Amino acid sequence: MTPFTDIYSFAITEITDYKVQKMISADINSYYKYMMSLLLKGKNIFSDCLQSLDYISQVENNVTIWYFVNTLTDSEKSILADIVTIGWFKQRIQDLLAWQGKISDPNFKDMNVEIKQKSDYLFKLYEQLSRDKETYFAEKDNFNKLDFFGGL
Numbered sequence: 001m002t003p004f005t006d007i008y009s010f011a012i013t014e015i016t017d018y019k020v021q022k023m024i025s026a027d028i029n030s031y032y033k034y035m036m037s038l039l040l041k042g043k044n045i046f047s048d049c050l051q052s053l054d055y056i057s058q059v060e061n062n063v064t065i066w067y068f069v070n071t072l073t074d075s076e077k078s079i080l081a082d083i084v085t086i087g088w089f090k091q092r093i094q095d096l097l098a099w100q101g102k103i104s105d106p107n108f109k110d111m112n113v114e115i116k117q118k119s120d121y122l123f124k125l126y127e128q129l130s131r132d133k134e135t136y137f138a139e140k141d142n143f144n145k146l147d148f149f150g151g152l
Helices: 004-011 018-026 028-046 074-100 105-138
Strands: 055-060 063-068
Touching (some): 074 105
């Protein structure tokens, strides 16, 4: 089994957000719930994973721990972490868009530039995810698992 926290550990290396860092310091369980929401919302992006992404929970020391039922490879963890990062970054853009109408006109142009830059970066994150998935499917151990070659 693979704990969800393994995915969070991969993702947090890409997430630079003082709110998230503050959440980790103040209430680790709130951080876990937040990251879990990003993971579960986006896991369908990886519906073509060669292993089941079914999950379960277990209560340990009065704390609920979530696990994928399978032991995921580092490649699979990394792809899921990319998906979490994309979900987080999309929220940052949505926050900017929400503020856009509340900012005075002189600052509006600067915000449009920032939104454009962030949108461009989000596109690059999706491109990287696509490359990571291609690499994952091309890995020697995964190649023979593909439907076309008699797997799954």
